[in-house]
């Protein structure tokens with residue numbers, strides 16, 4: 154979930170090329186793909202957007218590959234629940250951020266129903282819901298590449314925003330999956346200078362998950378191995394050897410890692426030989442905080458479409474916008490320390506109650522009386538994700554470029570955190586990295 158109000162958009166497209174809307178790879182092969190005699194086997198670790206798209210492209214090139222996925226399903230940080238409301242809900246990514254991307258093309262060519270999300274924003278400010286506030290927090294906290302490398306919070310304070318604005322600043326940082334005290338006002342802007350997928354956020358009538366599942370995963374499902382966490386990669390020999398948690402081994406000529414940056418930071422995968430220290434340092438300079446989505450179903454719609462500024466949850470969003478259904482579902486989009494706090498409460502019931510208490514305060518007790526049920530999707534406690542998405546931490550510098558560099562022409566790094574075009578923390582950004590690393594493998 155990202156706001157695009159303050160970013161200078163460039164009209165460059167990915168790698169300076171507009172991708173074909175038809176088969177996602179099709180007629181631009183001559184320009185998109187290098188001449189290559191590569192005929193080895195590629196192993197992709199992770200069946201999220203980046204890994205799935207990489208597999209899709211490899212299949213289209215007739216290259217032998219397998220995708221090895223730790224969890225019991227495909228999609229990674231995309232997920233769908235069909236039995237909560239009278240419309241499907243996306244458990245992870247749900248907005249298509251602009252249509253000028255491979256996924257924008259795919260949504261067009263497949264006739265996928267998407268709607269512009271123009272929903273209105275209100276603020277919880279000084280203990281009341283209001284549609285306007287005296288300070289334009291958004292423009293004050295706007296990222297600016299000319300500013301020093303300080304956090305959103307520090308900058309907001311320097312600009313005279315008092316404590317009463319704390320959770321409005323938090324909501325803006327939370328859009329980037331971050332705490333306001335961690336995300337850099339400078340680097341966030343520097344990294345996003347390349348953002349070119351468009352300003353408009355779209356919602357799927359069905360689900361974002363389906364777009365990938367039906368059009369990409371479906372094509373390659375025979376090459377995906379589930380329930381297989383990779384724990385060790387040995388790349389000293391001619392081939393790369395992979396071991397999983399159960400003691401099985403796999404062999405490939407090239408390996409593409411698409412796991413979340415948290416998995417690399419926590420060294421959940423051992424490398425033999427160890428990765429260069431500069432690379433490990435780079436992983437650790439990239440931010441990825443806690444994140445969860447809590448869906449609250451109510452018998453009446455007492456709330457506004459977007460509510461910013463809660464102390465328990467800084468961003469509530471009306472789920473029904475863009476959907477073909479009528480159930481009243483309010484999404485609590487909880488990021489950073491707020492997600493850590495809710496996780497620490499220990500149960501879905503406690504999380505739900507904390508949110509209902511806050512909504513009762515905002516809307517005169519109407520939440521609890523009309524509450525039906527909830528679904529908590531906590532991405533932080535998912536052992537193969539461990540958070541929301543990457544952000545530009547204070548001090549990040551060029552860490553993403555170093556993190557994304559291949560090692561020994563054998564290990565290739567993709568996934569949203571490795572996006573260098575400002576599209577990190579998005580699905581289309583993850584897809585772009587899968588595509589980029591296929592090209593790098595073909596060139597290697």
Ligand SMILES: Cc1cc2nc3c(=O)[nH]c(=O)nc-3n(C[C@H](O)[C@H](O)[C@H](O)COP(=O)(O)OP(=O)(O)OC[C@H]3O[C@@H](n4cnc5c(N)ncnc54)[C@H](O)[C@@H]3O)c2cc1C
Pocket residue numbers: 154155198199200201202203204221222223224227228229230231244245246247248249250381382383384411412413416421422444445446532537538540541542567568569570577578579580581583
């Ligand atoms: C709550 C939330 C809301 C979001 N909202 C949006 C949105 O509205 N729009 C948008 O564009 N983006 C959004 N995003 C971000 C988007 O979901 C991600 O950027 C994108 O899906 C990441 O894809 P990926 O392939 O890089 O990684 P992932 O989807 O994380 O895929 C990595 C895969 O690696 C697997 N894995 C991990 N460890 C191992 C291992 N040891 N062995 C094998 N497999 C392993 C994981 O299980 C996972 O399936 C959101 C994310 C979250 C969490």
